[in-house]
């Protein structure tokens with residue numbers, strides 16, 4: 001059972017039913033496609049081992065620059081760690097569509113294109129871009145933008161094209177990029193606060209280092225999985241006066257509220273909705289939780305008080321993920337919801353529609369409806385109160401009403417029908 005889901009009997013049944021009938025809708029499976037071409041089996045193996053395959057499948061438009069088993073052997077001879085190899089392979093995934101035809105008709109004869117290595121946030125500056133050049137004789141060459149002087153590699157053949165979702169192109173040798181091959185620390189060796197400080201969350205990192213054992217609590221959880229969300233400096237600085245007003249205990253809870261003791265890849269966050277516990281959660285009362293809700297590529301974290309959006313990835317390597325967020329997460333345990341806030345936006349307008357798979361190919365499967373919290377406090381805003389009222393009167397009980405609030409795609413109707421069927425079956 002997925003940890004993002006909050007188990008309850010009807011929802012559990014609902015989940016089992018839905019997950020059997022509606023897996024995530026991906027247009028292709030790179031592992032399966034490459035499996036039909038044994039000359040790329042090593043490349044294929046490492047796409048899976050590095051977890052890049054899942055990231056590729058989730059993409060709307062990609063071009064894979066594949067290398068043969070013998071070319072992979074040269075790369076493997078460098079003895080890179082799997083984390084470093086992942087960066088190198090991520091450089092071989094262009095986030096745009098280049099079939100053989102597009103490559104041989106390049107406007108202007110050359111282009112710089114972005115890659116998954118660039119998208120992970122690990123690549124500084126223009127490293128992580130690939131230069132494609134069409135030469136006079138019709139030869140097409142590729143090189144990493146940060147390789148000056150290293151001979152470019154050549155287009156060999158088109159392996160598979162699904163316009164304009166996926167192209168798999170064979171290139172003559174692996175791309176060489178000093179930045180991608182630079183040693184990457186294993187996630188368990190990463191100093192979380194210095195990583196945050198270097199990448200736009202210095203204020204938050206300083207608070208972690210200076211507040212009780214907050215930094216140690218983060219570090220202690222990495223081995224078994226940790227996902228941390230750091231508010232960017234601009235957001236954290238604006239919040240500082242209110243932070244300073246908290247007691248020592250509250251300050252610690254506030255910081256611990258920004259981490260979850262489970263590793264969630266960005267891919268997973270983008271395809272699941274639900275209530276999650278944090279390092280500040282007291283196991284028995286399940287307090288200090290918040291709701292993850294995604295809308296296409298955008299992931300929001302909603303407390304009863306604030307809504308923050310994930311704006312960047314500092315690291316996303318099993319078992320550690322650190323993301324930047326654009327607002328401080330204020331737990332309802334410490335802050336009152338603002339009066340008459342805009343109600344949690346229902347995303348019906350943007351939600352995936354049947355027959356609209358091109359635009360929303362990577363829409364989440366309707367597997368993780370988050371039941372709203374049953375007991376709304378009197379302080380809660382009217383919108384919440386209303387949901388609580390609906391809860392008690394809905395045929396399927398609170399869980400159904402809660403699910404209804406969060407399932408924002410047409411499957412909600414199917415889900416409702418299934419719940420009704422379950423209720424009848426009892």
Ligand SMILES: *[C@@H]1O[C@H](CO)[C@@H](O)[C@H](O)[C@H]1NC(C)=O
Pocket residue numbers: 026029030031032057
């Ligand atoms: C892709 O195919 C591989 C091999 O057939 C399979 O193990 C994997 O689960 C598939 N992935 C998805 C997302 O369907």
Ligand SMILES: *[C@@H]1O[C@H](CO)[C@@H](O)[C@H](O)[C@H]1NC(C)=O
Pocket residue numbers: 077078079
């Ligand atoms: C990689 O490791 C092998 C075996 O441990 C060793 O023989 C080889 O010299 C190493 N290559 C490099 C480039 O370090």
Ligand SMILES: *[C@@H]1O[C@H](CO)[C@@H](O)[C@H](O)[C@H]1NC(C)=O
Pocket residue numbers: 110111112131132133
């Ligand atoms: C790509 O590299 C070639 C050769 O170094 C260079 O002439 C060209 O301007 C580069 N293209 C872009 C778009 O930077």
Ligand SMILES: *[C@@H]1O[C@H](CO)[C@@H](O)[C@H](O)[C@H]1NC(C)=O
Pocket residue numbers: 191192193194209219
């Ligand atoms: C992480 O780095 C900071 C500052 O560079 C340092 O103060 C802290 O002790 C380091 N933490 C660990 C666990 O090594």
Ligand SMILES: *[C@@H]1O[C@H](CO)[C@@H](O)[C@H](O)[C@H]1NC(C)=O
Pocket residue numbers: 241242245
């Ligand atoms: C700090 O707390 C005091 C007393 O509760 C309150 O009057 C003041 O407005 C608070 N300051 C901030 C910045 O929240």
Ligand SMILES: *[C@@H]1O[C@H](CO)[C@@H](O)[C@H](O)[C@H]1NC(C)=O
Pocket residue numbers: 006275285286287288289332333373374375
């Ligand atoms: C979330 O926390 C509230 C207290 O703030 C608690 O009442 C509720 O049961 C928790 N929800 C879950 C799903 O754990």
